[in-house]
Amino acid sequence: KLQHAFDLKRMGFDTWVRIGLTSAVNIFIGLIVILNPFSTVAWLMRLVGIGFLFSGVTDLITTIYVSKKASEYYVDGKAEETDEEIK
Template sequence: MNIFQKIKSGMLISGAVLIVAGLVLLFFPVTTTKMIAYIAAAMLLFMGIGQVIGYFRYEPGSGRYSSGLVLGIFLMIVGLLIYYKAEVVVSIIPIILGVVILFSGFSKLQQAVDLARMKARRWTTVLATACLNLILGGVIIFNPFSTAMTLLRFVGIGLLYSGISDIVSTLYISRETKNYRDFE
């Protein structure tokens, strides 16, 4: 598999994941975000426990896990804070997802520029989807909505759109790149 096929496969998979994430957030925003917070808390707790165990398994002078005790305790405290303060994590998730949508928009912006440089037809369509992604990501990050659940549903719509537009623009650029190579 050449590099272009790998990139295409990765973009298509990424688009599909964004679509699924968007649908889940659209229909189950509260459950999804709390589940994400609890999973993050559990992971941090287990990582912290692993660090503490690693610290006590090695000799003090070996240099391995030299800061494992402090790091382990810190990770466990953060994990417990997230578990007991899941609402705080829920309020941060939309910003993180907004950044993901912005990144997708910048990626499509580069694809539009590539298509324009190849003198492809309808490169402006990819440019328009990139601009819409950038606007959606910006709106999500700056949070103009009054409730987090409305925002999370909006994030779900943004992720859904981003995933669909990623797949469509990836298939289009793949076809145009093939046509461009065949033309040369």
């Protein structure tokens, strides 16, 4: 990514800064993992747990939302209108 950032800078694109910053963050995180692997594992497990919680909450919200919209679709008769249009 760092090489891509330098290439974009040479070509005159402004987005090289964002890509350069993300590559710097990746390098920094990689150094932390290499220099302190045992505490990194504890943080990784916390991050995975947070990710699972986030995924579960968003799945629940999405399921409730889609279920509500589907029931509105079928109760309001929109599904029947679509079926009649097909025939």
